[in-house]
Amino acid sequence: MEGDxxxxxxxxxxxxxxxRPVVALESTIISHGLPRPRNHKAALEFEQLLRDQGxxxxxxxxxxxxxxxxLDADGVRRIAxxxxxxxxxxxxxxxxxxxRxxxxxxxxxxxxxxxxxxxxFATGGLGGVHRGAAETFDESADLPTLAENPVTVVSAGVKSVLDIGATLERLETLSVPVxxxxxxxxxxxxxxxxxxELDWxxxxxEQVAAVMAARDARGSRTGIVLANPIPLEQQWDPAEHDRVLRTAFAAAEEAGVRGKAVTPFLLGYVVDASGAGASRSTSISPATTCGSLPRSRSPGRASRRAHERRAGRRDRRPHQRHRGRAARGDPPRHRYDRHDQARIRGSAANxxxxxxxRGVAVDFVAAVGSHDAAFHEEELREAGVTPHLQVEIGVPTGTIIIVVQGAQRSMLTERGANSLLRSASVTDELLAGAHLxxxxxxxxxxxxxVAGTRSLLGRAADAGVxxxxxxxxxxFISDFGVERFLEAIRGARLLFLSADEATLLTGEDDxxxxARMLAASFPLVALTRGERGVLVVADGAAPVPVPARSVRAVDPTGAGDAFIAGFLDAWLRTADPIAAAEAAVYVAARAVMVIGGRPPV
Ligand SMILES: O=c1[nH]cc([C@@H]2O[C@H](COP(=O)(O)O)[C@@H](O)[C@H]2O)c(=O)[nH]1
Ligand SMILES: [Mn+2]
Structure with a gap:
């Protein structure tokens, strides 16, 4: 059994x-945590939920x-x-x-x-200290393992079959952030x-990313437990929950269950004893607790070696050489910050x-790491976009984590190469051929x-764009400074922003x-307010409300980005801002009905 x-x-x-983003899923929850045959379906669903998020x-x-x-399809079948x-x-x-x-x-x-x-790593519930552990010493190896492996585990907490208080105490002793x-x-x-109660x-x-980055910066190798409660509508009735649990413990006692059989027994009992519990345990999937999460930056040294070994075998990949170089070179620690999204799969790319x-010819300028530049180039071309990539050697392209909860979503990001994007990469030649x-x-x-943006806007003005x-x-605009930001973008013709952004830029809640205040500086302002529609202020006129389309929102990721695309497409053709907003609302509505930030293919 030598080898990998x-x-x-x-x-x-x-x-x-x-x-590209990868999230780990466990298999015990499938083989020992959920009843058959539903467990097979659940395993496939967990995977699909992540795939739907890209x-x-x-x-x-x-x-x-x-x-x-x-796992391939047969592997998933086998664990089930x-x-x-x-x-x-x-x-x-x-x-x-x-x-075996x-x-x-x-x-x-x-x-x-x-x-x-x-x-x-996304899972449902974490293992922990069992009730009665003072006698049985039954504490899951999940806890000490998290003390040693820098993996962020997103879960809906710890099931009450365990001694939750003792579990939290042990996580404290083990110095695992919760x-x-x-x-x-x-x-x-x-x-x-x-x-x-938790301390934090x-x-x-973004804050999760910042914690991960700060942990890395300290050379710490602990995991992080991120607890994301289930939505209120899915919560079990607490009284019924307590009753079912009491009978589960009594049954375990009577059956004399010990050791590693305890967790599966209790979970199985709870699921069997309650129809509600049963459906719950599948509906609370790992992917509900953590919408979509990526692999983050450079792996640790050991795994890097493993990658390289593997990469050495898969010699058709164009980026292998760069991977080796990145591993030897300076890890781009300082670039791992909580900013970003305008990466290649980010807002602007969306x-x-x-x-x-929509048939518009698009040139897209962005910075990427050398190891995956070819991939991004190809991906953008496939989407019909003409890429102009500024390739940076030894820097990751940047990653993004999106946590989706109903209509809410938050992102955590690593800018990677994008921090190095120069305004000069938007060449005069590109500007000469552009309409916008x-x-x-x-x-x-x-x-x-500020300086780079001013110079870019100056060149655009010279080119009549x-x-x-x-x-x-x-x-991060507030970190950068609102005044500096406004100074940087002074002279822009159109401003697309959300209500939050408008409040930040103006200090005005209403x-x-x-919108009126911003219209003093920007000839065309489109302020989007989710299902409350859009306010359009054009050439100093009064704000015009454009209603949203009421649709069943599946995932708001990329709705704003799609709105902008719809608006620009129509505005470039008609020069009518209200018509453009109306068209844009349709495109945004399509975007919230699909998962992910990109148009369906
Ligand atoms: O809510 C759950 N808790 C725990 C498990 C599984 O049980 C394991 C813990 O078992 P033990 O307590 O024997 O370490 C976890 O790692 C996980 O695989 C599960 O499926 N569902
Ligand atoms: Mn155990």
Missing amino acids: PFQLSTEVADALAGG VTPATIAVLDGVPQIG EDELAKASVRDLPILAALG SGATTVAATAHLASLAGIRV IGYRTTAFPAFWLRESGF KVDSA TATWLAS LHVSGYSVVDGFG PVSVNPGSIG ADAA
Whole structure:
């Protein structure tokens, strides 16, 4: 059993090599946590939910002695149907030596994910300290494993079959950060609150990224527990929850269940004892708790070596050489900050692809890391966009994490190469052929700066090209400085912004008043307000409300980007801002009905 410690599926290997988002999923929840045959469907659904977000799922299990990172259809079937051992970290060498198969727990999954360079892992509930552990010593290996593997585990908390208080105490002892997502109430999987309070919460995905980056910057290798409570509508009735749990414990006691059988027994009992519990345990999928998450930046040294070894075998890839160089060179630590989105799969790229899908010729300028430049080039071309990529050697292209919760979504981002985008990359030659220049605020704030943006807008003016700007994020415009931002984009013809952004730029809470104020500096302002529609202020006239289309929103990611594409397309053809807003609202409505930020293909 010499050789690779694990095997990557082609899909996962390609995604990792291309710097595309990968999220790990465990297999014990499928083989021992959910009843058959629904577990098979659930496994496929978990994967599909991630795929729908543009994330490559890496379901992990050991098959015939080899840890598999990413399963094919038969692998997924096997974890659902075969009698697999429940495999924790300590079982891995045994399975390897004997050529046996096992479904990996959170511990074993986190361990293998981290070896493979996957930094985000979505699951339902975390293992922990069992009730009565003072006598039984039954504490899940999930906890100590998280102390040693830099993987961010997103879950709906810890099920109340465990001793939640003791679990949190142990996580403290093990120095594993536990953070609530928009709440300090630690959730209990079926319930939004466990009665235990956390010290810390984050309100945005950017903050999670900042914590990960700060952890990395300190050379710390602990995992992070991010607790994201289930939506209120899905919460179990607390009284029924307590009743079912009491009977589950009594049944376990009576059956004399011990050791690693305890968790599966209790979970199975709860699911069987309650129809509601049953449907809940599948509807609360890993992907609901964490919409879509990427692989983050450079993997640790060990996994990098593993990558290189693997890359050495897959010699058809054009980027291998660069990967080696990136590994030897200076890791781009300083560039891993919480900004961004205007990356190649970010806001501006979304607008570009929506425009292209409407038949508009689009040149797209962006900076990318050398190792995946070819991939982005191809992807953009496939979407009908003409890429002009500024290629940076030894810098990652940048990644993005999107957490979707109903109509809300937050992002956490790493700018990577985009911080290096120069305004000169938008060449005079490109400007000469353009009807409009659309600038993402992300590039203004982290890339061009005030001077670079001023010079770009000056060259656009010289070429007679109107400029539109999408500020993009209030978080980092406020860091950059509102005054500086407004100075940078002075002279732009069109301003597209959300109500939040308008408030930040003007200090005015009222959308109407904010739009009027901005109209003093920008001839055409379109202020989008979600389902409340759009305010359009053109050439000093009074704001005109344009209603939103009422649609069943599936995913708001990219709606604003699509709106801009729809607006620009119509405005360039008709020069009528109200007609443009009406057209844009249709395009945005289409965008919220599909998952992801891009037009459906
Ligand atoms: O709410 C859940 N908790 C825990 C598990 C599974 O049980 C394992 C923990 O088992 P033990 O307590 O034996 O370590 C976890 O890693 C996970 O795979 C699960 O499916 N669902
Ligand atoms: Mn145990």
